[in-house]
Each structure stands twice: as structure tokens, then as C-alpha cells.
Amino acid sequence: MALASVRIPTEPLFLHLLGKIGSGKSSTGNTILGWKVFNTQSSTSAVTREIQRQRGQMGKLNVEVVDGPGLVEANTGVSLAAIDASNKIVQENEANAHIFLIVCRYGDPFSLDDKAMLDALRSAYGSQVFRNHGIIIMTCGGNFAADTEGQNISFTTWCQSQTGTFADLLKQCQGRVVLIENCGKPRFHDQHALNKLGELLDGMDLESATGRRLKQDKKELKKWVYRVPFTLSLIAFFFLWRYLTHGRLFFSFW
Ligand SMILES: Nc1nc2c(ncn2[C@@H]2O[C@H](COP(=O)(O)OP(=O)(O)OP(=O)(O)O)[C@@H](O)[C@H]2O)c(=O)[nH]1
Ligand SMILES: [Mg+2]
Numbered sequence: 001m002a003l004a005s006v007r008i009p010t011e012p013l014f015l016h017l018l019g020k021i022g023s024g025k026s027s028t029g030n031t032i033l034g035w036k037v038f039n040t041q042s043s044t045s046a047v048t049r050e051i052q053r054q055r056g057q058m059g060k061l062n063v064e065v066v067d068g069p070g071l072v073e074a075n076t077g078v079s080l081a082a083i084d085a086s087n088k089i090v091q092e093n094e095a096n097a098h099i100f101l102i103v104c105r106y107g108d109p110f111s112l113d114d115k116a117m118l119d120a121l122r123s124a125y126g127s128q129v130f131r132n133h134g135i136i137i138m139t140c141g142g143n144f145a146a147d148t149e150g151q152n153i154s155f156t157t158w159c160q161s162q163t164g165t166f167a168d169l170l171k172q173c174q175g176r177v178v179l180i181e182n183c184g185k186p187r188f189h190d191q192h193a194l195n196k197l198g199e200l201l202d203g204m205d206l207e208s209a210t211g212r213r214l215k216q217d218k219k220e221l222k223k224w225v226y227r228v229p230f231t232l233s234l235i236a237f238f239f240l241w242r243y244l245t246h247g248r249l250f251f252s253f254w
Contacts, residue, residue, distance in 0.1 A: 009210050010095040012055060012062035013201070016086050017137075018121065019103030020113060021070025024139030027182035028103055029067045031189055032058050032197070038067045051085045059198045071120070072113045078120040087124055094211035099201065100125075100133045102169065106140045106179065107147075110165040118169060126218035130172035132208045135200055141181035141193065155179045176200045
């Protein structure tokens with residue numbers, strides 16, 4: 001491809017931290033940025049209540065990390081307000097690439113809440129959202145190391161052995177997943193995970209991950225949502241008309 005035809009999305013690359021309450025979103029944001037920007041703490045209720053944004057460097061990449069409230073709090077359902085807040089940033093920065101980091105905690109089973117959260121993201125951004133924009137971030141990576149000590153199991157093998165909602169999400173994210181350990185001082189922390197995230201981002205087609213493309217894909221999908229039932233109703237109407245006027249459904253030559 002001629003170099004002139006390659007369009008690079010306007011920097012920076014937006015990294016949206018999305019996940020359930022307390023999954024480690026803010027901590028992951030701090031690890032990515034290399035300093036404590038976002039407030040993190042163990043709590044029985046939500047710590048982050050408002051969307052916060054911070055620009056910085058992740059390796060060679062200029063990034064803007066978007067940290068928001070948890071999308072799901074136990075027993076209160078999915079917070080559409082939190083999804084809307086992130087969607088607003090996508091719309092205001094259409095020319096930039098937007099990556100959704102779906103943050104979950106290693107060791108937490110996926111529940112109906114997780115499924116509802118992923119469904120809400122699909123209805124906000126279109127069913128293909130994870131294919132072009134999704135990366136799973138699994139926090140508490142140290143626990144994985146402790147669990148599998150002495151066994152010859154890699155994180156990749158472990159992921160491949162999973163089933164259900166996590167397996168579906170991983171498939172939709174094209175196998176993109178990072179195991180991260182956020183504990184300790186972010187500046188010195190999990191370089192291995194950051195390298196892996198950098199590699200995954202390098203391998204993604206950022207031109208297909210812009211806010212503009214996200215909007216187009218959603219429009220395209222909406223068209224089909226209306227077209228399919230419309231076409232089916234036309235076909236049904238034709239057969240009904242044929243039955244009422246000719247007394248049979250199909251053409252015959254006798
Ligand atoms: N051991 C360990 N603890 C973690 C890790 N990531 C986050 N935590 C801890 O989990 C707790 C919640 O982390 P946060 O980063 O505040 O989680 P959050 O998703 O931003 O929480 P809300 O803003 O309330 O939704 C804190 O006590 C963190 O120190 C990790 O990788 N390993
Ligand atoms: Mg937080």
C-alpha cells in the first residue's frame with residue numbers, strides 16, 4: 001500500500017477502562033500511566049464516581065486513559081450513565097482510535113452481571129465492538145502465579161480452557177487478553193503486562209478502531225436490524241396474497 005494512502009488516526013489513543021465496580025480499573029490506569037493519577041482503594045462501595053481522564057505515555061504511544069465508575073454494582077444493574085459518559089468522549093473525539101479495556105479480576109467467576117454489562121456495551125456501541133476495540137485486562141495477576149505454582153500452565157493455556165461468557169468475550173476480542181498485577185508502586189510495576197498490551201495495540205488496526213468507524217459500523221448494523229424483518233414480512237405478505245387469491249402458496253404448471 002502506498003504510504004500516502006495510510007491514514008493514521010489523530011493521536012492520542014484513547015484507552016477506556018470499563019468493568020464492574022472494584023475490578024481494578026483505576027489501578028490498571030495508574031499502572032499504564034506509571035504514576036498514581038486515579039484514586040484506588042478497597043471499598044465496599046464505588047470509589048470512582050465520575051469520569052476522569054489523563055494523558056500520558058505508554059512506551060512510545062501517546063495515550064489518554066479514561067477511568068470511570070464501575071458499570072455494574074451488585075444488585076443495582078448496569079449503569080447506563082457510566083456507558084453514556086464514555087460514549088460522549090468517543091463522540092467528541094471521533095478521529096481518534098478508542099480501545100475498550102474490559103477489566104475483570106482474576107479469580108472472580110463471570111456472573112449474570114458480567115453478561116448484562118457486555119450486552120449493554122454491545123447495544124451502546126454495536127455488536128462488533130469487541131472485535132475492533134476490545135482487549136480484556138485481567139487484574140490480580142499475582143494470584144494466577146500463586147494458583148499455578150509448580151504446574152506447567154501458562155496464562156494462554158488457562159484462557160483457552162475457560163468456557164462460558166469469558167470464552168465468548170475472548171473470542172470476540174480476537175484472543176486479546178493481558179494478565180496484569182497492579183500491586184506495588186505503579187512506576188516499577190508489571191512491565192511484562194505493559195509490553196504485552198503494547199504488542200496487542202501494535203497488532204490492532206487502529207484505523208478500524210476510530211470513533212467514526214464505530215459510529216458507521218453501528219449505523220450499518222442498525223440498517224440490517226430493520227432490513228431483515230422488513231424483507232421477511234414482504235415474503236410472508238406475498239405468500240398470504242397468493243394463498244388468498246389463488247388458493248395455494250406455490251406456483252404450479254398443472
Ligand atoms: N492484589 C491486587 N490488588 C489489586 C489489583 N488491582 C487492583 N487491586 C486492588 O483492588 C482494589 C480496588 O481497585 P480499584 O483500582 O480502586 O478498582 P476500581 O475498579 O477502580 O473500583 P471502583 O472505582 O470502585 O469501581 C484496591 O484495593 C486495589 O489495590 C491487582 O492487580 N492485584
Ligand atoms: Mg476506580
